[in-house]
Amino acid sequence: MIHIKKIGVVGAGIMGSGIAQVASLGGFQVVMHDLDSTIVEKGFDSIKKSLSIMMKKGKIDPGQDRKILSNIAGTSHIEEVVEGVDLIIEAIPENKELKTALFHELDIKSPQHTILATNTSSISISAIAAATKRPSKCVGMHFANPVPVMPGVELIRGIDTDDDTVEVAKYVLKRMGKEFYVSLDFPGFLGNRLLMLFINEAFNILWQGIGNREDIDRNCRLAFRHPMGPLELADFIGLDTVLSISDYLFNEISEKYRPSPLLKQLVTAGHLGRKTGRGVYEYETTNTK
Numbered sequence: 001m002i003h004i005k006k007i008g009v010v011g012a013g014i015m016g017s018g019i020a021q022v023a024s025l026g027g028f029q030v031v032m033h034d035l036d037s038t039i040v041e042k043g044f045d046s047i048k049k050s051l052s053i054m055m056k057k058g059k060i061d062p063g064q065d066r067k068i069l070s071n072i073a074g075t076s077h078i079e080e081v082v083e084g085v086d087l088i089i090e091a092i093p094e095n096k097e098l099k100t101a102l103f104h105e106l107d108i109k110s111p112q113h114t115i116l117a118t119n120t121s122s123i124s125i126s127a128i129a130a131a132t133k134r135p136s137k138c139v140g141m142h143f144a145n146p147v148p149v150m151p152g153v154e155l156i157r158g159i160d161t162d163d164d165t166v167e168v169a170k171y172v173l174k175r176m177g178k179e180f181y182v183s184l185d186f187p188g189f190l191g192n193r194l195l196m197l198f199i200n201e202a203f204n205i206l207w208q209g210i211g212n213r214e215d216i217d218r219n220c221r222l223a224f225r226h227p228m229g230p231l232e233l234a235d236f237i238g239l240d241t242v243l244s245i246s247d248y249l250f251n252e253i254s255e256k257y258r259p260s261p262l263l264k265q266l267v268t269a270g271h272l273g274r275k276t277g278r279g280v281y282e283y284e285t286t287n288t289k
Ligand code: NAD
Pocket: 010, 011, 012, 013, 014, 015, 016, 033, 034, 035, 039, 091, 092, 093, 094, 095, 098, 102, 119, 120, 121, 122, 142, 143, 144, 145, 236, 237, 238, 241, 275
């Protein structure tokens, strides 16, 4: 098994910033990348907020926050990610063309031994891996949101993923303090195939005027014991991400995943949930963690 020292995280949004945080917590040297330095700084702001909550709850020791932050470098230059990197975890938007283009570039620029992982919520790992000349070293590591809080990660093996790559992914997840379960490489994997039906139906119920947003969510909290209602959860995930996953499952699996017109309308209007300050609900800040 190759020795993992440096981890690159590409995409510093909701998921990428969380992945960088837990990678640093696991003792790895981390480089977090996004398209420009302002977005990278926003990623660091999310990490700082999350660390301060963890500190208040006694989940990390005093001073550990500074150490976690100092292990993470930020950059908008992909060359700084790929240099001497052992594992890259991609967390850019849920779009097959974007992800395959990035994997193609990472394959050309990274050292030969580097493992390329994707945090995709639904897209075939084998299809993303096919954009590279190292499909045996590509794997799915599907973290849950918020990454520093949620313990479970789906590990997805593409058709060509080799045993060593899977073992390295398991080792890294253990060091990050995560538990994992293995899914076949089928659209939506284990979790989102279920979750997207549920969330999408909540949008349809709202769109049809059967109940208001608060009551749809309250019903799930009070009657099903869900910690969050489906509409709150959709805002938390990001409505653009929910729409991309639903569209992918609609095209790849069946009609039952057809995205709700209301979901589409909100995304078209730029109301993407917490990250933009408005989605199904309105938010005072764009705090995601
Ligand atoms: P996000 O919109 O918060 O962040 C995506 C980031 O990627 C943005 O900051 C964007 O600037 C950056 N980006 C776009 N193209 C890039 C490129 N070519 N190179 C570098 N950076 C680029 O999205 P997110 O919610 O963090 O989702 C990222 C991935 O994680 C998606 O595949 C999504 O399906 C998956 N995911 C999301 C959740 C969730 O709850 N949000 C949960 C599990 C998995």
